[in-house]
Amino acid sequence: MLKPIKFFLVLLLLINFSFSTMAYTTQFADEAETVRLHWKNGTIPIALSTSFLKQNPNLKPDSDVISVVQRSLKTWEKVANIEFELVIADEQSVSPSGKSGDGISLITIAQTSENLAIFGSDTEEVSARTRIFYNGKGFITEADIILNPYQQFSTDGSIGYFDLEATLTHEIGHLLGLAHSSVFGATMCAHQGKNGIYNLPNFSSRTLGEDDIAGIRALYGAKNTEDSCCGIISGKLLLANGKAAKKFQVWAEETESGRIMAGVLTNAEGNFRIEGLQGGEYSIYAQALSEGKFSISAEELGKVNVTKGKTFILSQKLSGGAKNFDVQYVGFNGQISELAVPINGGKSYLVYVGGKNLDPNNFKIGFNSPFISLTPNSITRHDYGAELSVISFEIKVDSKTPAGEYSFFVQSKNNETGFIVGGLTVESFVNPWNSYFLLGDE
Numbered sequence: 001m002l003k004p005i006k007f008f009l010v011l012l013l014l015i016n017f018s019f020s021t022m023a024y025t026t027q028f029a030d031e032a033e034t035v036r037l038h039w040k041n042g043t044i045p046i047a048l049s050t051s052f053l054k055q056n057p058n059l060k061p062d063s064d065v066i067s068v069v070q071r072s073l074k075t076w077e078k079v080a081n082i083e084f085e086l087v088i089a090d091e092q093s094v095s096p097s098g099k100s101g102d103g104i105s106l107i108t109i110a111q112t113s114e115n116l117a118i119f120g121s122d123t124e125e126v127s128a129r130t131r132i133f134y135n136g137k138g139f140i141t142e143a144d145i146i147l148n149p150y151q152q153f154s155t156d157g158s159i160g161y162f163d164l165e166a167t168l169t170h171e172i173g174h175l176l177g178l179a180h181s182s183v184f185g186a187t188m189c190a191h192q193g194k195n196g197i198y199n200l201p202n203f204s205s206r207t208l209g210e211d212d213i214a215g216i217r218a219l220y221g222a223k224n225t226e227d228s229c230c231g232i233i234s235g236k237l238l239l240a241n242g243k244a245a246k247k248f249q250v251w252a253e254e255t256e257s258g259r260i261m262a263g264v265l266t267n268a269e270g271n272f273r274i275e276g277l278q279g280g281e282y283s284i285y286a287q288a289l290s291e292g293k294f295s296i297s298a299e300e301l302g303k304v305n306v307t308k309g310k311t312f313i314l315s316q317k318l319s320g321g322a323k324n325f326d327v328q329y330v331g332f333n334g335q336i337s338e339l340a341v342p343i344n345g346g347k348s349y350l351v352y353v354g355g356k357n358l359d360p361n362n363f364k365i366g367f368n369s370p371f372i373s374l375t376p377n378s379i380t381r382h383d384y385g386a387e388l389s390v391i392s393f394e395i396k397v398d399s400k401t402p403a404g405e406y407s408f409f410v411q412s413k414n415n416e417t418g419f420i421v422g423g424l425t426v427e428s429f430v431n432p433w434n435s436y437f438l439l440g441d442e
């Protein structure tokens, strides 16, 4: 039997600017969303403030900052046609907001009044912010990354600290022009947390998900060595009543593995466009973005063969009717949040899902990936109060599962389906809280 669990609703929002939370999404220079922000040249100069190199109360002593900064830049360089030039600079403060800055793209952690001001009253839960300057053509001319001087950062997974590398990797995505993703396990997911959520270090955002990779390739293209990149899937979705299916998540999974390769949102007209895809066969799914209420059942749109340089059009009228439940949160170790659960191949884990109107007698849990399976009869209901319904289930993860983000779905007896897109992330760092440890404790 499970021991009683403590409940924490961990809602950690890391919103950097006024852009709304979207799927792998790029930032736009205009309201009509036609001009995507990006750097004109693939070579981007970055200045690391000396505030990182002096004794700094916000950095755990002996953190190897330079290596961490270099690694987080390299993480993006490896997958797209960009290059950074890193220098050390005496500058300490973010450029004041305005049409243009000082021309220096600074990464800083200094406790100056300008840097403190950028966090306003959000001093507790935000790890960093990025301020971007761009010209009328949508070319980024400067981007400053400010680590929250009210917070502490570490590189060793210390509980209560933000992970420096995960934070920088996420912010560099913004510096390059990406907005937030609605794929749970993506580095560009809006929800970032401190070490200690799920009783684990929060290293997940150090490495890019396929969704992040497709997003950055949509802006800059792949490195020349990637010969199968890139193809495009685009289309228009309509509701059964003929109206535009706006704010739907549309995502592509590698058919063979079930790994999420990219996800986007439809716009107000129901249009979507997934760029930056490598060649291969994809299964495409759509569901209304969960906003904490019942919405339309998810459905598979079809399978698509993506080839380099080609655009595949996939337009459809959705058949999905309403569903009378909602899935919104994922959870682990008794905590429910909007952070993907990091897991390892070859292990079993007890995973939670939270939402509305979930009853283990009426629902099954499923996976598109052949590498992940449900332990029979493991679905259990938990009482988390009237506002939220929570069930847990045990999963078995095959030892050959490729690293990356995977979905699971909750499905009613009437086949109403809701996905947690990317709620499970297969990582190389170890999550020791697998089920065998839990059993050993009891």
Ligand SMILES: [Zn+2]
Residues within 6 Å of the ligand: 014, 015, 016, 170, 174, 180, 189, 190
């Ligand atoms: Zn962000």
